[in-house]
Amino acid sequence: GENVEQHPSTLSVQEGDSAVIKCTYSDSASNYFPWYKQELGKRPQLIIDIRSNVGEKKDQRIAVTLNKTAKHFSLHITETQPEDSAVYFCASKGGTSYGKLTFGQGTILTVHP
Amino acid sequence: NAGVTQTPKFQVLKTGQSMTLQCAQDMNHEYMSWYRQDPGMGLRLIHYSVGAGITDQGEVPNGYNVSRSTTEDFPLRLLSAAPSQTSVYFCASSYSGGNNEKLFFGSGTQLSVL
Numbered sequence: 141g142e143n144v145e146q147h148p149s150t151l152s153v154q155e156g157d158s159a160v161i162k163c164t165y166s167d168s169a170s171n172y173f174p175w176y177k178q179e180l181g182k183r184p185q186l187i188i189d190i191r192s193n194v195g196e197k198k199d200q201r202i203a204v205t206l207n208k209t210a211k212h213f214s215l216h217i218t219e220t221q222p223e224d225s226a227v228y229f230c231a232s233k234g235g236t237s238y239g240k241l242t243f244g245q246g247t248i249l250t251v252h253p
Numbered sequence: 254n255a256g257v258t259q260t261p262k263f264q265v266l267k268t269g270q271s272m273t274l275q276c277a278q279d280m281n282h283e284y285m286s287w288y289r290q291d292p293g294m295g296l297r298l299i300h301y302s303v304g305a306g307i308t309d310q311g312e313v314p315n316g317y318n319v320s321r322s323t324t325e326d327f328p329l330r331l332l333s334a335a336p337s338q339t340s341v342y343f344c345a346s347s348y349s350g351g352n353n354e355k356l357f358f359g360s361g362t363q364l365s366v367l
Contacts, residue, residue, distance in 0.1 A: 182360075185358070239303070240284075243296040244295050
């Protein structure tokens with residue numbers, strides 16, 4: 141089955157700095173790569189996603205890049221703010237496996253004021 | 254719309270007890286799934302369903318049963334609770350059409366097995 145590795149497990153940055161979280165996946169048939177943010181005690185929520193036919197996608201301060209050849213994708217957060225502090229999960233989905241995601245281990249991001 | 258509703262929010266069980274975690278969604282989503290979240294291990298898929306009457310195993314199905322008699326409900330049953338099942342459980346649903354594959358999560362159930 142699919143395996144998703146996520147790094148780093150913890151990331152600490154100063155407010156205003158950029159943060160990058162990286163994930164690799166094993167199944168070359170995977171075609172959908174979402175990122176979820178989970179604040180303390182809350183449910184995970186989708187913040188951005190990308191499909192295998194696109195190399196990059198941006199949404200304000202957040203961007204995701206995908207390298208299909210290398211089978212890795214990354215989350216980029218610019219101009220970080222304290223409210224960006226949370227756990228971030230990458231995930232992948234293969235083919236027509238709707239509603240069935242394989243998640244990475246998570247990254248605890250702390251943004252210091 | 255309430256979205257995805259999970260009950261209970263907290264539960265403490267003794268080893269060997271059984272219980273059912275309830276999950277209901279009012280968005281008419283075809284796809285529903287159960288994940289467990291453990292520190293340092295992300296979210297792992299337990300069971301999922303692509304429609305009423307259809308279920309399949311995920312990555313960590315042992316010790317759990319599911320059924321999907323209606324589109325709205327997808328309960329998760331712990332047959333004989335074990336300490337290894339101490340975890341936070343999330344139910345999720347998603348739409349089946351087009352490019353919208355967003356998972357809508359419930360608020361979670363924190364389960365402790367003593």
